[in-house]
Amino acid sequence: MSSECDLRNSARRALGCPVTLRLGDTEYCGETIDISAGGVLLRIQCPLTNGSSVDYTIELPGDAFGMLIPIKVNCHGRVVRCSPAPGQAGQDIAIVTDDYFFERSQERPVQTTA
Numbered sequence: 001m002s003s004e005c006d007l008r009n010s011a012r013r014a015l016g017c018p019v020t021l022r023l024g025d026t027e028y029c030g031e032t033i034d035i036s037a038g039g040v041l042l043r044i045q046c047p048l049t050n051g052s053s054v055d056y057t058i059e060l061p062g063d064a065f066g067m068l069i070p071i072k073v074n075c076h077g078r079v080v081r082c083s084p085a086p087g088q089a090g091q092d093i094a095i096v097t098d099d100y101f102f103e104r105s106q107e108r109p110v111q112t113t114a
Contacts, residue, residue: 010037018070021046021056030090032058039077039097045090052079054095057103072103 012034019042021028030044040058048054054077059070081094 012036012041017061018059019044019056021054023047023054033092039080040075040095042093042095043085043088043090044093046093048079048082048091048093050079050082053077054079056095073100074103075100 013036015032015035017032017035019030019032019040021030021042021044023046028044028046030042030046033041033043035041035058040056042056056075056077058073058075060073062069062071065071075095075097076099077095077097079093080096081092083092085092
């Protein structure tokens with residue numbers, strides 16, 4: 001049993017999707033490691049510290065939703081943990097998501113035939 005207290009209140013799912021994080025006028029590109037209803041764990045090269053307020057966009061695979069293009073989810077949250085990425089450049093950033101919305105696409109869903 002771990003000696004650390006697990007404060008998560010929703011299940012996490014491993015999901016590697018592109019993410020763009022914005023700090024002021026600068027954008028940083030990275031990838032999600034896992035995601036839940038309450039937050040996300042990112043791997044990114046970005047100068048963040050605990051408590052930072054961040055805006056970021058996750059690109060979910062469109063084909064999982066019957067779309068030809070990625071589904072963009074714009075999020076706002078706060079950093080709750082930063083740690084060096086194991087064996088890689090950058091860091092792993094845990095973010096609690098405070099707000100999010102889906103970007104609207106002009107694309108229509110892919111029609112499937114039975």
